[in-house]
Amino acid sequence: MATRTPAPPARERRRRWRDLPHRLDLRVAPYAFIAPFFVIFAAFSAYPLIFTFWVSLHRVELATMDRMEWLRLDNYTALWSDDRFWNALANTFTIGVISTVPQLLMALGLAHLLNYRLRGSAFFRVAALTPYATSVGAAALVFTMLFERDFGMINWGLGLFGFDNIDWESRKWPAQIAISCMVIWRWTGYNALLYLAAMQAIPRERYEAAAIDGASRWQQFLRVTVPGIRPTIVFTIVLSTIGATQLFGEPLIFGQGVNGITGGADNQYQTLGLLLYEEGWRNYQMGRAATVAWAMFLLLILLFVLHRVLRRVLSRRA
Amino acid sequence: MGRIRKSFRSRWGTAVAAALPLVLLAGCSTSGGSEGGRSDDGTVTITMGLFGVMGFEETGILERYEEENPGIEIEAEVAGDEQTYYTALQTHLAAGSGLKDIQGIEIGRAKEIVDTQADSFADFSGMSGTDHFLPWKLNQMTTPDGQVLGLGTDIGPMAVCYRRDMFEAAGLPTDREEVAALWEGDWSKYVEVGETFMANSPDPDLSYMDSSTGLFNAMVYGSSEQFYNAEGDLIYDENPVVLDAWDLASEAATSGMTAALRQYQPEWDPGLANSTFATAVCPAWMLAHISEKAGPDNAGNWDIARAPQGANWGGSFLSVVEDSPVRDEAMDLVAWLTAPEQQEYIFQELGNFPSSEQAIESEGVSSTSSAYFNDAPIGEIFGAAAQEIPDEQVLGRKDGTIKDAFTQGLQLIESQGRSPEDAWSATEENIARAVG
Numbered sequence: 178m179a180t181r182t183p184a185p186p187a188r189e190r191r192r193r194w195r196d197l198p199h200r201l202d203l204r205v206a207p208y209a210f211i212a213p214f215f216v217i218f219a220a221f222s223a224y225p226l227i228f229t230f231w232v233s234l235h236r237v238e239l240a241t242m243d244r245m246e247w248l249r250l251d252n253y254t255a256l257w258s259d260d261r262f263w264n265a266l267a268n269t270f271t272i273g274v275i276s277t278v279p280q281l282l283m284a285l286g287l288a289h290l291l292n293y294r295l296r297g298s299a300f301f302r303v304a305a306l307t308p309y310a311t312s313v314g315a316a317a318l319v320f321t322m323l324f325e326r327d328f329g330m331i332n333w334g335l336g337l338f339g340f341d342n343i344d345w346e347s348r349k350w351p352a353q354i355a356i357s358c359m360v361i362w363r364w365t366g367y368n369a370l371l372y373l374a375a376m377q378a379i380p381r382e383r384y385e386a387a388a389i390d391g392a393s394r395w396q397q398f399l400r401v402t403v404p405g406i407r408p409t410i411v412f413t414i415v416l417s418t419i420g421a422t423q424l425f426g427e428p429l430i431f432g433q434g435v436n437g438i439t440g441g442a443d444n445q446y447q448t449l450g451l452l453l454y455e456e457g458w459r460n461y462q463m464g465r466a467a468t469v470a471w472a473m474f475l476l477l478i479l480l481f482v483l484h485r486v487l488r489r490v491l492s493r494r495a
Numbered sequence: 496m497g498r499i500r501k502s503f504r505s506r507w508g509t510a511v512a513a514a515l516p517l518v519l520l521a522g523c524s525t526s527g528g529s530e531g532g533r534s535d536d537g538t539v540t541i542t543m544g545l546f547g548v549m550g551f552e553e554t555g556i557l558e559r560y561e562e563e564n565p566g567i568e569i570e571a572e573v574a575g576d577e578q579t580y581y582t583a584l585q586t587h588l589a590a591g592s593g594l595k596d597i598q599g600i601e602i603g604r605a606k607e608i609v610d611t612q613a614d615s616f617a618d619f620s621g622m623s624g625t626d627h628f629l630p631w632k633l634n635q636m637t638t639p640d641g642q643v644l645g646l647g648t649d650i651g652p653m654a655v656c657y658r659r660d661m662f663e664a665a666g667l668p669t670d671r672e673e674v675a676a677l678w679e680g681d682w683s684k685y686v687e688v689g690e691t692f693m694a695n696s697p698d699p700d701l702s703y704m705d706s707s708t709g710l711f712n713a714m715v716y717g718s719s720e721q722f723y724n725a726e727g728d729l730i731y732d733e734n735p736v737v738l739d740a741w742d743l744a745s746e747a748a749t750s751g752m753t754a755a756l757r758q759y760q761p762e763w764d765p766g767l768a769n770s771t772f773a774t775a776v777c778p779a780w781m782l783a784h785i786s787e788k789a790g791p792d793n794a795g796n797w798d799i800a801r802a803p804q805g806a807n808w809g810g811s812f813l814s815v816v817e818d819s820p821v822r823d824e825a826m827d828l829v830a831w832l833t834a835p836e837q838q839e840y841i842f843q844e845l846g847n848f849p850s851s852e853q854a855i856e857s858e859g860v861s862s863t864s865s866a867y868f869n870d871a872p873i874g875e876i877f878g879a880a881a882q883e884i885p886d887e888q889v890l891g892r893k894d895g896t897i898k899d900a901f902t903q904g905l906q907l908i909e910s911q912g913r914s915p916e917d918a919w920s921a922t923e924e925n926i927a928r929a930v931g
Contacts, residue, residue: 240611242589261928321761328765344755347910433760434576435899442906443913443921458582459896460929 226474233467240461252468262472264444265452268353272428272448273421276357281413284365288372289398302373305366317359317430324355324431346432349445356446359427364420368413375406415484422477425450449473531570531596532820539824543571544595546580548783549648549811550841551832560831567824576759577601581895588615596819597829600645600812603895605635606723608814609644610892617815617822619643619830627835627853631886636812645812646833647850649841651778652880653713653802655685656785659869660796661773665696671871675801682714682803683743689752692773702754702772707744707909708902709758709776714740715901717806717883722898723891729930731897732923741901745915748908755909757902764788770796778808779848779877786867799871805883810850848877855881893930900925 233252235245256262291301308316323330324345332342345351379402387397403410428446429437438459440447447455449469457466531540543551551557557569572595574580581604587593598616600608608616619625620643625633632647655678659669667688668674678684689703704710715721718736723729731737747753754772756763766772767788777785777799789797813833815825831837838849839859846865849855855878863874891897904922907913913921 238611239585239589240607325762325765327762327771328769344910347755347906433757434578435902436757436760436906438578439903439925442903443911458585459578460931461585462931 229467229470232463233471235464237463238461239457239463242463245464248464252464253472256465256468256472261444261447261452262469265440265447265449266476268440268444268446269422269424269448269450272353272357272360272424272446273418275353276360276424277414277417277421279357280361280365281368281410281417283361284368284413285372285403285410287365287369288376289402291369291373292376302370305369307366308363309367311363313363313426314430316363317427320355320359320362320427321431321433324358346436346441347445349441349443352431352441352446356424356427356431359431360420360424364417368417371409371413372406375409376402379405418480419477422473422480423450424448425454429454449476531825538566538568539821540568540570541597541821541825541828542595543569543597543599544574544580544584545571545599546574546577546601548780548845548847549573549599550845550847554841554844556832556837556840560828567828569828578895578899588612594816594819596816596821596825598814598816599648600636600814601895602635602651602807602810602812602890603898605645605812606890606894607892609636609638613638613642613644615817616644617817617819617826619646619815619826622826622830624834625830627851628833629850629852629855629881631884631888632810632850635888635890636814645814646829648811648813648833649780649809649838649847650850650881650884651716651780651807651809652848652877652884653716653776653778653806653808654799654876654880655774655802656777656781656797656799656868657774658770658772658793658796659798661696661698661701661770662692664698665692665773667692667695669798671798671800671869674798678803679801680803682710682740685710685803686743686747686750686752689747689774690750693750693752696773700771703752703774704747705754705756705763705766705772705775706758707748707753707905710747711740711744711901711905712808712898713776713802713806714743714804715806716808716888717804717885719885719887720889721891722894723889725889727891729891729926731926741904741915741919744905745908745918748905749915753909755906757906759784767793776802779842779846779873780809782846782865782868782873786865794867795869797867798869799865799873799876801876802880805880805885807881807884807888842874846873848881893926896929897926900929 232245234248234250236248236252237245287305291298291305295301324332326332326342326344326346329345331345332340335343343351345355383401383405384397387401392400425448428440428448428451431437432439432441432446436442438451438455440451440455449472453466453469453473456462456469531542533539543557545551552571552573557571561567561569574583580599581601584594584598620637620641625643625646628647629650632650633643636645636647637643655674657674662674663669668677677688692703715737718734720730720734720736722731722734722737748755754766756766756772767785768790770789770793775781775785782799785797786794813829815822815829819825833851835849835851835854835857838851838854839857841847842849842854842860843863849860854860861874861878862872864870864872900922903925904918907918907921908915
C-alpha cells in the first residue's frame with residue numbers, strides 16, 4: 178500500500194471490484210462474527226429491559242396490552258411508599274441469609290471432606306450434584322408435603338420428641354425456614370463441587386509446608402484452604418446473592434395456589450419475585466409488575482456497586 | 496489433511512453460529528401451534544383448554560363424540576388449578592397465540608371476559624337448540640348487545656356434607672332430614688350446631704368444619720348482589736350480605752371449630768382421608784373430590800343434608816375462540832357437550848350439577864342418588880337447592896380474585912390468630928390492590 182502509484186482509472190476500478198470480497202472480508206466479516214451475540218443480546222436482553230421500563234411508566238392490563246395510560250413515574254413512587262414492597266424486600270433478604278449462609282458453610286465442609294482420598298469419591302461427588310439436577314417444581318412439591326401441618330413427616334418426627342405440630346406455612350419464620358431448606362438442599366452440593374474444584378488446584382506442597390510447621394488439620398483448613406479458594410468463595414457468594422434476589426419457584430409452590438402467589442395469607446414469605454408475579458399474573462397490572470422488575474434490577478446494580486466499593490475499601494486497607 | 500478438515504469444520508462452526516440467532520428469532524415469531532385445524536385427509540382436530548374436574552375428560556364423553564363423528568379428533572388439556580389456567584388464558588389472549596379452539600371459563604371470570612374480550616370469542620346467540628339453559632346462566636355470559644360468549648356446563652347449588660359417624664358420637668341426629676332441620680333457614684344455626692358438636696364430641700382433635708371460607712362463600716353466593724352492584728361498582732364493604740357472612744365466618748374461625756384447612760390445597764386431602772372434620776359446605780361439584788380423597792374407607796360415613804339457604808358457588812362455561820380455524824366444528828362440539836343428555840350423564844358420573852333447565856327437570860337427574868354418600872338423593876337435594884338460587888346474580892370483573900382475598904382474610908383469623916377487624920382491613924387493602 179505504501180508504494181501506491183497512480184494507475185489508469187479503468188484499471189483501478191477493475192481492481193477495486195476484484196478486491197471487493199477481500200475488503201469486505203476484512204471490514205465486514207468481524208462484525209458478522211460478533212453479530213450473533215449482539216443480535217441475541219438485543220432481542221433477549223436489551224429489548225425486554227427497555228420495553229419493561231416503558232411499560233413500567235404506564236398503567237397496562239395484561240388482557241389489553243394495547244391500551245396504555247401514561248403515568249410518568251407514579252408506579253415507582255407508589256412502590257416506594259408501599260408496605261408490601263418493603264415487606265417483600267425484607268423477606269427476600271431474610272430468606273436469602275437463612276438459605277445462603279448455612280448453605281455455603283455446609284458446602285465448604287462437604288468439599289473439604291470430599292477432598293480427602295476416600296473410597297468411592299466419584300460416587301459421592303455425583304451424589305452431591307443430584308439435588309441440583311432435580312427440577313425445582315418436583316423438589317419443592319416434595320418438601321411442601323414434608324412440611325405439611327397435620328400429617329407431614331417433619332411434624333411427625335418432631336412429635337416423637339414431644340413437640341406440637343408446627344403450622345409451617347402460616348407462621349412467618351417457620352415458613353421462611355422451610356423455604357430456605359429447599360434452597361439449601363438444592364444448591365449445597367453444587368457449591369461444594371465448585372469449592373472442591375478450587376481446592377484441588379491448591380498445590381500439595383503448601384499443605385506439606387504447613388504440616389512441617391506444625392499446623393493442625395483445622396489450621397491447615399483455615400490458613401491454606403480458605404485463602405486458596407477465596408476467589409471461588411466470592412464467586413459463589415455473588416451467585417447465591419443473585420439467586421436469592423430472584424427466589425420465586427420454591428415459595429410459589431410451597432404456598433400452593435392462592436397463598437403461593439401472595440407468599441402466604443399475610444405475605445409472610447412473599448419475595449420480590451412473588452410480588453412481581455402477584456402484580457402481573459394475579460392482579461394483571463403489567464405496569465406495576467414491570468415496576469417491581471425494574472426495582473429488582475436496580476437493586477442488583479446497587480448490590481454490585483456496594484460489592485465493588487467494599488472490595489476496594491478492603492483491598493486498600495490490606 | 497487434518498488441517499484442511501479442521502478449517503472446514505471451523506467454517507461450518509461459524510456458519511452455524513451465524514445462522515443460530517436467525518433460527519432462534521424465527522422460532523419466536525411462529526406461534527405455538529396448539530390450535531386445532533384441518534389436515535389434508537379431512538380430519539378436523541379440535542383442541543380444548545379445561546381446568547379442575549369439568550367432567551369431559553374424566554367421563555370419556557369426548558371419545559364418544561369422536562366415535563359418533565368420524566373425522567373429528569379432540570385434544571383436551573386439563574389444568575388442575577383454575578387460577579393458573581386463567582392466568583395462562585389471559586397471557587394467550589394478550590399475545591393472540593397459544594389459544595385452544597375451546598376454552599373453559601369459570602363463573603368468577605365471566606364478567607371480565609364479557610367486558611374485555613367480547614371480540615375474541617364466538618357468538619352462540621343464533622345457534623339453534625341452545626334454549627334449554629337456566630335463564631340466568633347464559634345471561635352471565637351475554638354482552639349488553641346480546642352476544643352469547645359461551646354455553647353453560649354446570650352450576651354450583653349448595654348443600655352441607657356431614658359425617659354420620661361423628662354426628663352420632665357427638666349425640667347429634669344422623670338422618671339427613673333431621674340434620675337439615677337443625678339449621679333450617681339460617682346459616683347462624685349451622686354455626687350453633689357446631690358449638691354443640693364441639694362441646695359434645697368425644698374426640699377433642701375433631702373439628703366441626705374444614706374451613707370458614709366454605710361458609711363465607713355459601714352465604715355470599717346466596718345473594719343476587721355480591722361484591723359488585725349492577726352498575727359495576729364495588730359494594731362489598733357496604734353489602735349487608737357480605738358483612739354478615741364475614742361476621743359469621745370470622746366467628747366460626749375464632750371459635751376453634753374449624754380445622755383451618757385450605758380447600759383444594761394438599762393439606763385438605765389428608766384431612767379428608769384421615770377424617771379430621773365433620774362437615775363441609777359442599778357445592779355439587781365438590782362431591783367428586785370428597786369421595787375420591789376421603790376414599791372407600793369412608794364410604795357411607797359421609798351424607799348430604801340441605802343447606803340453610805340456597806346459593807350458587809361456581810359453575811363454568813365453554814367458549815369458542817372466534818379466530819379458530821375450526822370454529823364451526825368447535826361450536827357444534829360445545830353445543831353437544833352442554834346438551835341436556837350430556838349434562839345429565841356427567842351429573843350421574845361425577846355430581847357436577849346441570850345448568851340446563853331441561854336436564855334438571857329430567858327423570859335421570861332428579862332420581863339420581865349417590866352410593867358413596869349413604870345413598871343420598873343428590874338429584875333431589877341439589878335440584879331443590881338449585882330452585883333457591885336467585886334468578887339474577889350480579890357478577891363483577893374481579894369476582895374470582897375478591898373471593899380469593901376473602902379466603903386469605905379468613906385464614907389470617909383462622910391460622911394466624913389475627914383479630915377479625917385487623918383481617919378485614921388487610922382484606923380491603925388486598926382487594927383495592929387487585930381491582931386497581
